[in-house]
Amino acid sequence: MNKALVVVLLSVTLDAIGIGLIFPILPSLLRELTDSVEISALYGAILAGYALMLFLFAPMLGMLSDRFGRRPILMIAMGGAAIDYLIMTFAPTVVILIVGRLIAGMTAASMAVATAYITDITEEKDRAKRFGYLGACFGVGFIIGPVLGGLLGEIWLRAPFLAAAIFNMINFAMAWFLLPESRPGKKSKFNFGEINPFSSLKWAISFINIRTLLIVYVGFSFVGSIYGTIWVLFTEDRYGWGAAMVGVSLALYGLFSVISQAALTGPITSWLGEKRAILFGLSFEMLALVLLAYFGQWWVLFALLPFFALGDVGGPALQSLLTSKISEDDQGKLQGVLMSLASIASIIGPLFFTQIYSLLRTDWPGGIWMIAVIIYVLMLPMILFGDKIRPGTFSMGNKK
Incomplete structure (x- = not known):
């Protein structure tokens, strides 16, 4: 594993920890500031605004990294995030805190640039494996971040913001001293309309060679939002769990997911190829969803966690397949679009699934998982037959 990859993966982990630090204390801080x-x-x-900033700025940062190089855009985002978290640490009013969270959404869009960086330094055959590493690092960050944020919040409610600022300063220093440029910027005239x-x-x-795959990607992201949205409600309703058991189940879910993405994505994709790896992951996730829907014992959920984790193989394989169909000069723009x-899926998904769950929770709370299965079944023809166009490199001048 080369130095540049290690630096990017470590940076993503620290970035995810910084994002996760804020979740446990944000409601309490809002109560304090609004009285x-x-x-x-x-x-x-605020959560919706954060996601909206990701929607608006991810394509912009991705495109700018194609135009000016990955390294400067990453450094600007890291430096900006560090300053922003420092401001939020001492935010005297809720308005400043809200503006800070919106800026945090803008800088978090640099994840698209980090993904493009990994695409640049990775041969096509190894991209699914390295995207798996990327997902695993993000998962590790989201396991550590909320736990650390909760502990720091007990000491001082604003301490997680300060810790997030420090993590972003470390990221900035690593990029400055250790991260080489992966793709020099273009020398063509800059068009502001492109942002x-x-x-x-x-x-x-x-x-036309990626339209169907983009729909599948949105579908994966849409269904993926069900876990963060429904998991707590479902386990409370079906098993009567409190915060401790819910936390244990989510931590184990995250741990199995990290292991799967880091250790299994590469070998499975090499063995099956990208499309079959997508189907492999989807099959295990659908099986787990069906069993969770129909079996009410609490231990079934824990037994199914490895199956859910195997489902996470499909995402990196799909992302790798998409990168193979776009010019190397436009990978930043592609990752920004993704x-x-x-x-957008993370905004719409929770609204959709919570409404459906409210209709099902009294008679059959497990039915919500079958809704996810139905959506996946509808996507199967697109995965099986929507990728008939020969992979290649395409640019704006060649869309056939």
């Missing part, structure tokens, strides 16, 4: 107990609407609006996120989306769907689409 109000009821902050659910404001909290939801429009909607033009990037229009650019992506103009390629992150933008995922952010």
Whole structure:
């Protein structure tokens, strides 16, 4: 494993820890700043605003990294995030905190640039494996971050913001001293119209060889939002679990997912190929969802966690397949579009699944998992038959 890859993966891990640090204490901080107990609407609006910033800025940062190089865009985002978290540490009003969270959403869009960096330094045959590493590092960060944030929040409510600022300063220093440029910027004239996120989306769907795969990617992201949205509600309703058992189940879920993405994605994709690896992961996840829907014993959920983790193999394989169909000069733009689409799915998904769950929870709470299965079944023809166009490198001048 080369030095540049290690630096990027470590940076992603620290970035994910920094993001996760804030989750446990944000509601309490909002109550303190607003002097109000009821902050659910404001909290939801902040989460939605954060996702909206990802949608708008991921294509922009991805495109800028194609134009000016990955390293400077990453460093600007890391430095900006460090300053932003410092401001939020001492934010005297809720307005400043809200603005800070919106800026945090902008800088978090640099994940698209990190993914493009990995694409640059990785041969096509190894991309699924390294995207698996990337997902595993993000998973590790989201396991450590909330735990650390909760502990720090007990010491000082704003301490997690300060810790997040420090992590971003470390990332900036690593990029400055250790990270080489993976792809020099273009020397062509810069067109400000290119930073429009909607033009990037229009650019992506103009390629007939990836339209269906983009729909599948959105579908994966949409269904993926069900776990963070419904898991707590479902385990409370079906098993009567409290916070401790819910936390244990989520931690084990995350641990199995990290192991699967880090250790299994590469070998399975090499063995089956990208499309069959997608189907492999989807098969295990669908099986787990069906069994969880129909079997009410608590131990079944724990027994199914490895099956859910095997389902995580499909995402990196799909992302690798998409990169094979776009020019090397446009990988930043592609990753920005993918992150933008995922952010929209993360806004719509929770709204959809919570409404459906409210209708099912009394008579059959497990039915929500069958809704996810139905969506996956609808995507199967697109996975099986929507990828008939020969892979190759395409640019705006060649869309056939």
